[in-house]
Amino acid sequence: MSHVHDHENHVGRGPRPGITGSLRHDLESGGSPWTGASTEPEPAVTLGEPPEGVTRSSDGIPPDVLSLEDARRWAAGWALHVGSRLTTQPGVSFHGTPGDRRTPGSDRVTVELNGAVLGRLCNVRDPGQPFGWGYTGAGPSALAKSLLVAALGQAAACPGCRGTGKVTWLATGSAHPVPWEPAHDDLAALATAEEAEAVITACDGCDGEGLAVHPRLYHRLVTDLVAGRWQQGHGWRVSRDELLDWVNTTLGAAWAQVIS
Numbered sequence: 001m002s003h004v005h006d007h008e009n010h011v012g013r014g015p016r017p018g019i020t021g022s023l024r025h026d027l028e029s030g031g032s033p034w035t036g037a038s039t040e041p042e043p044a045v046t047l048g049e050p051p052e053g054v055t056r057s058s059d060g061i062p063p064d065v066l067s068l069e070d071a072r073r074w075a076a077g078w079a080l081h082v083g084s085r086l087t088t089q090p091g092v093s094f095h096g097t098p099g100d101r102r103t104p105g106s107d108r109v110t111v112e113l114n115g116a117v118l119g120r121l122c123n124v125r126d127p128g129q130p131f132g133w134g135y136t137g138a139g140p141s142a143l144a145k146s147l148l149v150a151a152l153g154q155a156a157a158c159p160g161c162r163g164t165g166k167v168t169w170l171a172t173g174s175a176h177p178v179p180w181e182p183a184h185d186d187l188a189a190l191a192t193a194e195e196a197e198a199v200i201t202a203c204d205g206c207d208g209e210g211l212a213v214h215p216r217l218y219h220r221l222v223t224d225l226v227a228g229r230w231q232q233g234h235g236w237r238v239s240r241d242e243l244l245d246w247v248n249t250t251l252g253a254a255w256a257q258v259i260s
């Protein structure tokens, strides 16, 4: 089947700098975003301090004692500071293996390089909870968000808080908060808000999570791939490059607004 391309659809949406010729061709020809040239995310935000307990020897599952909000911030910190070292290596792919349908949560998703398993994918939306695919719901949403964060690495950090999820309003500062730093804790640790030299709050830009991958982006990956192409009870594999291509193809010029 042949068809004529309507190039007007792409006016004003032009490919962002860095999109390679072959990917641009895919964009304009309506080709699948799952094939095409490798692209790289924008330069990373300089990360702030990781949450307590996020170390290279930690496994990506936050301590049980944390609230959901703190657990999400912890998992985001782990994915940005620790997981990204593995997940942004050239040639990395993500591999879903179906488990027993009668055992909820037995599906698993691993990070792989040249056939070797590097580790499990960190769940940044529902920490410690199972992933799912082939349908829409919490498990697939968590998978889509976690895949994008893993593929983008440090470029997934919220610039408003440098991935910490927290901002500081300095008493002597401007009308805008600054990304939280550990030294701000001392400034804020006075008896009352009136006496304190700083007030620390959750970052508005990311709802206190530290990640710039918003629901409108990862829900679309659910539609396009996680629920749209993958089948429940069946395995799948997607490369980091394919996910980055999808980000470029999907967002076009809007990329900068979502990721930066």
Ligand SMILES: [Zn+2]
Binding pocket: 158, 159, 160, 161, 162, 163, 165, 166, 203, 204, 205, 206, 207, 208, 209, 210, 211
């Ligand atoms: Zn933020």
